[in-house]
Amino acid sequence: MKILSADDSLIMRRIVAGAAETIGFETLEAKNGAEALAQLSTHKDDIALILLDWNMPVMDGYEALCKIRADAQYKDIPILMVTTESEKKSIVKAIQAGANNYLAKPFEKEDLAKKMAECLSLEAGT
Numbered sequence: 001m002k003i004l005s006a007d008d009s010l011i012m013r014r015i016v017a018g019a020a021e022t023i024g025f026e027t028l029e030a031k032n033g034a035e036a037l038a039q040l041s042t043h044k045d046d047i048a049l050i051l052l053d054w055n056m057p058v059m060d061g062y063e064a065l066c067k068i069r070a071d072a073q074y075k076d077i078p079i080l081m082v083t084t085e086s087e088k089k090s091i092v093k094a095i096q097a098g099a100n101n102y103l104a105k106p107f108e109k110e111d112l113a114k115k116m117a118e119c120l121s122l123e124a125g126t
């Protein structure tokens, strides 16, 4: 199983991939929400967790979140929003749209790995 990381920042994708590696997961990458949806349709049986950056060109993380949650075949894949929008209303909006958890930037790599592990066990428990 792999983690799908959607972020327009190469540096962020590298950080996510590094953190994923520490908990034993490979990472698939997408530069925007549209690429994330394409990766998802190609690798859906292989994706254990999706990380979505909020601010991305072409299709942002919130729109990707809504599209993923509108598709029943992806309902069991947990979604972790990664955002600089730490305002409460953005977080509430994401949770209401079906995000399982969120992490506000900036964060420590250990916090990211911990949050990803939490999301993965949440999926295993359902």
Ligand SMILES: [Mg+2]
Pocket (backbone or CB within 6 Å): 007, 008, 009, 053, 054, 055, 056
């Ligand atoms: Mg971004």
